[in-house]
Amino acid sequence: MIRTASVLSTIAALLLPSLASASETPWQEIAPGVETRVVGAGTITAGETQVALELRMPSEMHTYWRIPGETGLAPEFALSEGGATIKFIHWPHPEVATISGYVDYIYRGAVMVPMTVSVPEGVTGLSLAVQLGICSEVCMPVMADFDLALDGLADPGNALRIRQALADEPILWDGATPPVELEAYDAETNALTLRVQDPAIEVSSMLVSVADGEPLFGPASKAGDLITVEILDAGRPDLLGTEINIDFDTSNGPYRYRTRLSTD
Incomplete structure (x- = not known):
């Protein structure tokens, strides 16, 4: 999961003359x-x-x-x-x-x-x-x-x-296990509950979204290893089955995990 950079290309670029481009x-x-x-x-x-x-x-x-x-x-x-x-x-x-x-x-x-x-x-x-x-x-x-x-x-x-x-x-998560799991989706209270699976996740950086931008999701609120995310558009129809993106930062850079909303 660790991202690598081309050290040689970085050094080479830094050694180039500083000319107007x-x-x-x-x-x-x-x-x-x-x-x-x-x-x-x-x-x-x-x-x-x-x-x-x-x-x-x-x-x-x-x-x-x-x-x-x-x-x-x-x-x-x-x-x-x-x-x-x-x-x-x-x-x-x-x-x-x-x-x-x-x-x-x-x-x-x-x-x-x-x-x-x-x-x-x-x-x-x-x-x-x-x-x-x-x-x-x-x-x-x-x-x-x-x-x-x-x-x-x-x-x-x-x-x-x-x-x-x-x-x-963010790049797509390719780890062997999901970084977070959907614990609950409550259409009545307009909230998601997620369980943190990977301690490298910086919860304060977490952003939940859908491809077309609607509905909007609020900031992540953490209690223990559970995270609550409010769905801000209360008038949106039931989102059951909708694919969501969960973006988050880590010490190795930002990642994106995709899952679908379900009540299972």
Whole structure:
């Protein structure tokens, strides 16, 4: 279960000359104290390349995960021109935060969101439009447009940073035993009870979700080896049989475990 990194590639990238890179856009200030840009790995392999949106925010400010929560604004990414498409967005594991009584899934400070992009032959650049919600005491929608050149030349420094950011995306649990077990699902009280099976799980980091984002789930509350997670949308029909994602952090990085809600 331990993730491994390419030590040699890391050392090699760090030893490269510190030169300006063509595989990155200039920083843009999109809110007071908040800057963003797009960086790329440079190479195109089997019609795909890796890019990432990079954000720098003060610690008191935040933006949102793919499912923003009760009050947030879901991020939007769109490519235009040339037929390039976003194949995957590799969302880092977010924080489950209760802010002014509402539950949101957020990122604070510095964050990088990698993307795998399909690139048709002959495309020499990407035009990416981004819309985000940026919040401190008040929230505001912000938009930014980026033009990133694609010359097919490797950018080892940014490629390394993107690989490091990919390690923050939960990977599917492949252990011999489940990390948690569904102890009970109560449709009347709108709550899940889970039993912790693996002591490496950082319960405070646990996030329960479904693929389409609805309903929303609250933060995990632990008592002994039992965890209670409230289902926030009380008007949602019975979720029996619904597949849920249980994401959590460990000392080896974040993982995702999938199971279906049942009363067994």
